[in-house]
Amino acid sequence: MDRRKGYYLILPAVFIMCMFTLYPVIEGIRVAFTDKSLLRGSYHYIGYANYIQMIQDPIFWVSFWHSLILTPTVVVLQLVLGIVLAWTMKQKIPGMAIFKSLIMASWVIPVAATVTVFKFMAQPDVGFINIILTSLGLKEMVKYWFGVPEFAMPFIILLHLWRNVPFYGIAFLAAMQTIPISSYESAEIDGAGPFQKFWFITLPGIRSMLILMVTIHVLWTFNNFDFIYLATGGGPVNSTDVLPVLVYRQSWDNYAAGYGASIGSVMLLIMGLYFIVYLMIQERGEYKR
Amino acid sequence: MKITDLLNFNFNRKQIRIRNNITAYIIVVLSLIFFIFPMLWIFYCSFRTQESIFTAKLIPPLEGFTLINYSNIFSETDFPRYFLNSIEISGLVTLLSLIISILGGYGLSRYEIKGKKTILLGIFSTQMFPQVLMLIPLFILVFTLKLIDKKIGIVLTQLILVLPFCMWMLKSYFDTIPNDVDDSAKIDGCNIFQLLWKIILPIAAPGIMVAAFFSFVVSWSDYLIVSVISQSQSTATLTLIVARLSSSLNIRWGLVCAAVTLTIIPTLFLFSFVQRRLIEGMTAGALRE
Numbered sequence: 001m002d003r004r005k006g007y008y009l010i011l012p013a014v015f016i017m018c019m020f021t022l023y024p025v026i027e028g029i030r031v032a033f034t035d036k037s038l039l040r041g042s043y044h045y046i047g048y049a050n051y052i053q054m055i056q057d058p059i060f061w062v063s064f065w066h067s068l069i070l071t072p073t074v075v076v077l078q079l080v081l082g083i084v085l086a087w088t089m090k091q092k093i094p095g096m097a098i099f100k101s102l103i104m105a106s107w108v109i110p111v112a113a114t115v116t117v118f119k120f121m122a123q124p125d126v127g128f129i130n131i132i133l134t135s136l137g138l139k140e141m142v143k144y145w146f147g148v149p150e151f152a153m154p155f156i157i158l159l160h161l162w163r164n165v166p167f168y169g170i171a172f173l174a175a176m177q178t179i180p181i182s183s184y185e186s187a188e189i190d191g192a193g194p195f196q197k198f199w200f201i202t203l204p205g206i207r208s209m210l211i212l213m214v215t216i217h218v219l220w221t222f223n224n225f226d227f228i229y230l231a232t233g234g235g236p237v238n239s240t241d242v243l244p245v246l247v248y249r250q251s252w253d254n255y256a257a258g259y260g261a262s263i264g265s266v267m268l269l270i271m272g273l274y275f276i277v278y279l280m281i282q283e284r285g286e287y288k289r
Numbered sequence: 290m291k292i293t294d295l296l297n298f299n300f301n302r303k304q305i306r307i308r309n310n311i312t313a314y315i316i317v318v319l320s321l322i323f324f325i326f327p328m329l330w331i332f333y334c335s336f337r338t339q340e341s342i343f344t345a346k347l348i349p350p351l352e353g354f355t356l357i358n359y360s361n362i363f364s365e366t367d368f369p370r371y372f373l374n375s376i377e378i379s380g381l382v383t384l385l386s387l388i389i390s391i392l393g394g395y396g397l398s399r400y401e402i403k404g405k406k407t408i409l410l411g412i413f414s415t416q417m418f419p420q421v422l423m424l425i426p427l428f429i430l431v432f433t434l435k436l437i438d439k440k441i442g443i444v445l446t447q448l449i450l451v452l453p454f455c456m457w458m459l460k461s462y463f464d465t466i467p468n469d470v471d472d473s474a475k476i477d478g479c480n481i482f483q484l485l486w487k488i489i490l491p492i493a494a495p496g497i498m499v500a501a502f503f504s505f506v507v508s509w510s511d512y513l514i515v516s517v518i519s520q521s522q523s524t525a526t527l528t529l530i531v532a533r534l535s536s537s538l539n540i541r542w543g544l545v546c547a548a549v550t551l552t553i554i555p556t557l558f559l560f561s562f563v564q565r566r567l568i569e570g571m572t573a574g575a576l577r578e
Contacts, residue, residue, distance in 0.1 A: 006400025013393030027426035091313040109553040110510035112528040247421040264422025271417040
């Protein structure tokens with residue numbers, strides 16, 4: 001009796017997740033083998049044709065490499081800056097409490113708003129960045145920063161940093177505060193320098209938080225669609241195209257749902273491999289303990 | 290000899306502390322400029338006329354102050370309707386996700402369920418599914434259910450964005466509440482809903498607040514799902530409108546800044562209530578390992 005109750009309790013959640021998560025993923029993999037279009041009702045199985053088209057599609061490869069480079073770049077930068085920010089917030093200086101309560105604001109505002117803020121800042125005429133450049137006498141550098149292939153991707157990275165670094169900072173701070181001060185004191189007595197203290201005490205102390213943050217942010221960054229779609233749409237000249245944006249464009253702008261789904265399936269495969277590696281690292285960590 | 294060593298040691302410590310504090314202040318100032326200033330700039334520009342913004346001066350004369358952008362946004366667009374749509378959709382997502390994940394989280398925390406580990410891992414692994422891939426079948430599913438361009442269609446689909454996290458988090462929150470609490474309530478003759486409502490929920494209130502905040506903000510910020518399921522003004526949300534306003538050809542930045550300001554204020558307002566608890570909840574599990 002009591003045992004059955006548990007199943008009843010998780011039933012609504014399991015139902016919703018099967019219907020709106022599991023089924024769409026499986027169906028998505030199936031659609032990848034069809035010529036489904038959202039304009040027509042009927043469709044046919046076309047075998048691997050979508051995948052062959054994909055391999056021959058230069059835009060796919062551009063997006064593929066962008067995704068594969070962007071994700072680790074963003075996560076590593078966020079990680080390093082997050083640790084710096086956490087260290088800063090750990091210092092006991094006046095005003096830090098206010099700073100801590102303000103700093104995560106960028107994380108809670110909608111991405112559409114974040115993108116708009118940065119688009120406004122990057123405008124050639126009224127944008128803040130260019131106003132500063134003009135007043136410094138660097139008028140020849142003035143441009144629409146999202147509109148230049150060399151600068152569009154760095155600005156996308158800035159967007160990612162702007163949104164997530166404070167979150168990393170606060171999370172690492174929380175983890176650092178669980179490290180007893182006595183470990184630092186005894187290390188100091190043993191003559192450890194700041195670098196050694198960081199490497200041998202702080203880093204192991206925030207280890208599980210670090211793994212968690214990296215794991216979820218690799219998934220989020222790789223799957224992130226709205227930053228790039230709203231900021232540049234993948235342009236200029238495909239310089240910011242990434243896989244999720246390509247999938248969305250193929251399915252909803254070109255109505256090639258089948259082809260879009262095949263690219264999406266490749267994304268799923270890459271994330272699946274990453275997830276397996278994560279599980280292996282996790283397991284090895286548990287053996288160690 | 291020994292005494293001078295000790296003195297030196299203290300002297301060095303003081304020096305290091307001063308150096309650390311100066312570094313920390315520099316990072317604080319840089320962080321405020323990078324993370325907070327852009328929001329203030331948007332807020333400030335929402336009170337400037339088009340002419341004032343286009344003078345491209347950093348600090349324009351005060352007579353540029355105006356409320357015209359806010360009155361324009363209410364007279365020219367259906368802003369109040371979009372605002373209400375957003376509130377309605379996010380509110381419903383929050384309510385449903387709380388109900389489902391409280392039941393599910395409690396079930397997973399308290400009852401013996403076959404394959405519990407698999408279920409938990411399954412919930413976590415949904416984070417790796419590309420949303421852009423699931424979107425195609427989701428659209429068809431919502432279409433089949435005749436819920437396209439209906440608020441409930443958006444709500445049901447957005448649930449998948451928040452359920453995994455809320456379940457996971459509430460489960461680990463319930464884990465921290467000792468079983469004795471449940472047992473004594475059961476002896477007093479409480480049924481499971483009374484037990485949850487009267488005993489467990491008050492204790493777990495901080496965790497539930499975080500889950501509610503997360504659900505609300507994720508739904509409020511969602512662009513991906515709304516962009517395909519909403520087809521008319523009757524279901525359009527604020528993020529959709531902000532994205533549209535900021536990608537039109539002749540952008541009126543004053544208007545856009547006002548729209549962005551009105552979009553982010555609710556999330557910042559809610560954030561101010563939960564920010565202390567947020568990290569605790571967001572990273573549930575990672576700190577307690």
